[in-house]
Amino acid sequence: MVKIKDIADSLGTSVSTVSKALxxxxxxxxxxxxxxxTRALEAGYTPKARKHASLAANRKVCIFIENMDYExxxxxxxxxxxxxxQSAILNNWSVDVIPSNLNAKLQNDYDKFMISNQYSGAFMIGFLMHSDYSLQFQKTQVPTVLFDNYIAGNPKVGYVGTDCNEGIELAVRHLRGLGHTKIAFLNGAKNAMxxxxxxxxxxxxxxxxxLYVDTHLIESGYYVPxxxxxxxxxxxxxxxxAIICASDLIASGAISEVTKRGLRVPEDISIIGYDDMPLCLNLKPSLTTIRQDRLSLGKSAMTLLSCLINNIPISKSILRAELIVxxxxxKCNPA
Amino acid sequence: MVKIKDIADSLGTSVSTVSKALxxxxxxxxxxxxxxxTRALEAGYTPKARKHASLAANRKVCIFIENMDYExxxxxxxxxxxxxxQSAILNNWSVDVIPSNLNAKLQNDYDKFMISNQYSGAFMIGFLMHSDYSLQFQKTQVPTVLFDNYIAGNPKVGYVGTDCNEGIELAVRHLRGLGHTKIAFLNGAKNAMxxxxxxxxxxxxxxxxxLYVDTHLIESGYYVPxxxxxxxxxxxxxxxxAIICASDLIASGAISEVTKRGLRVPEDISIIGYDDMPLCLNLKPSLTTIRQDRLSLGKSAMTLLSCLINNIPISKSILRAELIVxxxxxKCNPA
Structure with missing residues (x-):
């Protein structure tokens, strides 16, 4: 159990200030x-939705997560x-995280599950949009935010993600500035939006x-090295x-593979990742990458969910991408 | 001066409830x-930013508006x-509306103007993005939301608008369902994003x-009948x-023109507008149109501005479009 005093000490503030904030x-x-x-959440302290006299008792939303680690x-x-x-607590919502094997629950009717559990809305992370999910989200009446997935035609469902056009353009522009023209793209799973x-x-x-688009230089794999x-x-x-990869994990595999073939990164081959996960700093060489600001994505998801709950039908909320060099x-140095 | 009692009466509630709300x-x-x-604002009552003990004195944002009527x-x-x-007041922001001839102000340095007037951010409506504006918005450090305009590369600037892909697809789908294949598109000003x-x-x-895209059936005009x-x-x-127009005003002109040529709307020619302005109901025949939910656009603009102020770099917040038939x-009935 995290103590309020620990939080106060780590921020150099008083226990009473922390207590007031919470x-x-x-x-x-x-x-x-x-x-x-923010610090309290990071330390594992889970405050109740903040007190607010004007609130009805129940302000609950949830996060469904599958195919993704988060612990x-x-x-x-x-x-x-x-x-x-963070965004939920500042707006007096409490959040439950419901891990994986949602499959059964969704087949069992998403709306029924949400309503019987008194959730006002949900954030969906890591879903592959197979047909059962698509059908449920096309017809749901419950405010729902999807990470990296878009559903046409239903004003109750919104989409958050990072602007990949902006991100990949930054990466290609960076490589071109270094003299690269033969740039490959190694994507993740096929058939995901x-x-x-x-x-x-x-x-x-x-x-x-x-730059010439050579179809031999575009492939899809999986999100594994x-x-x-x-x-x-x-x-x-x-x-x-040069190779741009759709995730940092894939890029780590690409570095290994290039090295295994007796070539050097970056002297012979330049490699760019996607996400900016902590692992980028541990790789040798450290990884140039297209950053997804995951903290901001999470905040913008709650902001969007709150709009949907208030009948503001935003369909897409797109975050800036950034290139971390x-x-x-x-510099390109062809053999 | 609007009285609190009038607001209370119009809502069938008590003066004390209205007073409490304000x-x-x-x-x-x-x-x-x-x-x-909402009712108070509609009635012309301009409440101060709502009291909140934890607030610093100054929470001011502004709206710059030009090329657009709003009174x-x-x-x-x-x-x-x-x-x-509405969205600003619920979040304790006060709002100033600064009409037109902003030109001079911007040339005089947008950031300097904003900072010296203690505005935390701005919403820009009706701007044609000529080069002076583009330059200012590319480099601004002040959180700024643009209606219907996008600036690449600056995380302090965001864009709100309606999803025209969704809206125009709904319109074309509707016309195709009625048997139309020769569909024209009459756009507004050229060279606006x-x-x-x-x-x-x-x-x-x-x-x-x-459906076949006939370039003779695509033209750009102006946002006037x-x-x-x-x-x-x-x-x-x-x-x-059938003709899809980029605004209801243009569509009203199209109805006149078709009628002048001895043809009937909709028996001979179907016409669709864009916006869903009140005038749609006054036209003969009443106008089928692609709706922009302007109240929600305004709310989402303040929501986005608030994200930018809190360093959540959302670049685009896109609202659902709706077809109002x-x-x-x-039904298509070719001569």
């Missing part, structure tokens, strides 16, 4: 509150959930920057001098 | 507050501003629905049986 007292600033609540700071889902919680969009974004960016070994050799055989990219 | 008392529900504040309910800007104000996107959206929707007379004759000469469209 109880939504009127005499401290929003900024201080935000800082304290440690270095996993993709962790900051998504943390950001969502987000990967289709990323492939389109890659082609668009290449054309925009007057191992997929690199099936595709990187082909890229190299076709003369690629580290050691894995350098 | 003073953000703790013992009435958010829903009631929202209803009362009466039947003008485009009215509900945009009303929605923005929103009109370029609308032309793309029209072509995309036609292709998606297996008169522009119809330059383009509608050509559309008719090229066999169009009225009398101006019917």
């Amino acid at each position: 109880n939504n007292a009127a005499d401290i600033s929003e900024e201080t509150k935000q800082k304290i609540i 440690n700071r270095d996993q993709f889902g962790y900051d998504l959930i943390l950001g969502f919680r 987000v990967s289709d969009e990323q492939t389109q974004a890659f082609k668009r960016a290449m054309k925009l920057l007057d 191992d997929c690199a070994k099936y595709h990187v050799p082909k890229f190299l055989d076709h003369g690629a001098t 580290r050691e894995s990219t350098s | 003073n953000n008392a703790a013992d009435i529900s958010e829903e009631t507050k929202q209803k009362i504040i 009466n309910r039947d003008q485009f800007g009215y509900d945009l501003i009303l929605g923005f104000r 929103v009109s370029d996107e609308q032309t793309q959206a029209f072509k995309r929707a036609m292709k998606l629905l297996d 008169d522009c119809a007379k330059y383009h509608v004759p050509k559309f008719l000469d090229h066999g169009a049986t 009225r009398e101006s469209t019917s």
Whole structure:
């Protein structure tokens, strides 16, 4: 059990200030509150939805998560959930996290589940949009926010994600500035909305920057390092001098594969990842990557959910991408 | 001066309830507050930012508006501003509306103006994005939300608008369902981001629905009824049986022009507008149109501005479009 004193000490503030923040007292600033609540959540303290006399008793939302790890700071889902919680608590919502094997629940009627459990809305993370889910989300009347998935035609469902057009254009522009023209793109799973969009974004960016789109240099694998070994050799055989990967994990596999073939990153081959996970700093060389700001994604998901709950039918809320330049990219130096 | 009693009477509630709502008392529900504040704003009552002990004195944002009327309910800007104000007041922001001839101010440095007037952020409505504005918004450090305009690369600037892909696809789908295949698109001003996107959206929707894109049936005019007379004759000469217009005003001109040529709407020619302005109901026949929910757009603009102020770099917040079917469209009946 985390103690309020520990939180206060770590922030160099008093126990009474922390206590006030967690109880939504009127005499401290929003900024201080935000800082304290953030730290409290990070430390594993789960405050109740903040007291607010004008509130009805039940303000509950939930997060469904599958196909994604989230229990440690270095996993993709962790900051998504943390950001969502931060925004929720500042707006007096309590949050339950419901892990995986939702399948059964959804088949059992999503709306019925939500209503009988008195949830006002949900945030869906990590879902592959197979047909059962699509059907449920097309017809749901419960405010629902999807991460990286879009449902046409239902004003109760919104989408949050990072602008992959912006991100991939930044990456291609960076490589082109370094003299690369033969740029490969190694995508994640096929047939997910987000990967289709990323492939389109890659082609668009290449054309925009007057680079030739060579279809031998575009492949789809899976979101695991191992997929690199099936595709990187082909890229190299076709003369690629740089590879953009759809995740940092894939990029870590690409570095291994390139190295295994006796080539050096970045001297011979430049590599760019996607996400900016903590692992980027541990790789040798450290990884240049397209950053998804997961804390902000989580916050924007709760903001969007709150709009949907208030009948403001936002369908898409798109976050800026950023290119973080580290050691894995350098001047083109064809063999 | 609007009296609190008038507001109370119009809602069938008590003076004390209205007074509590306007003073953000703790013992009435958010829903009631929202209803009362909305009515108060509509009635011209401009409450101060609601009292909140934890607030610093200055929480001020502003709306810059040009090229757009907003003083009466039947003008485009009215509900945009009303929605923005509603959302602002619920979050303790006060709002100043700064009309037109901003030109001088911007040349005089936008950031300097904002900071010296202690504004935390701004919502920009009706701007044509000429080069001076673009430059200012590319480099601004002040959180800024643009209606229908997007600035690449600056995380302090966000964009709100209606999803024209969704809206125009709904319109084309509706017409195709009525048997129309020769569908024309009469756009507004050229070289504005929103009109370029609308032309793309029209072509995309036609292709998606297996309809031939005839370039003789796509034209750009201006956002005034008169522009119809330059383009509608050509559309008719090229066999169009339906015309989608980029605004309800343009559509009103198209109805006049079609009628002037001895044809009937909708029996001979179907016409669809864009916006769903109050004038749609006054036209003969009443106008089928692609609805922009301006109240929600205003609310989502304030929500986005608040995210930007809190360093959540959302670049796009896109609202659902809706097709409102009225009398101006019917079964295709080619002459």
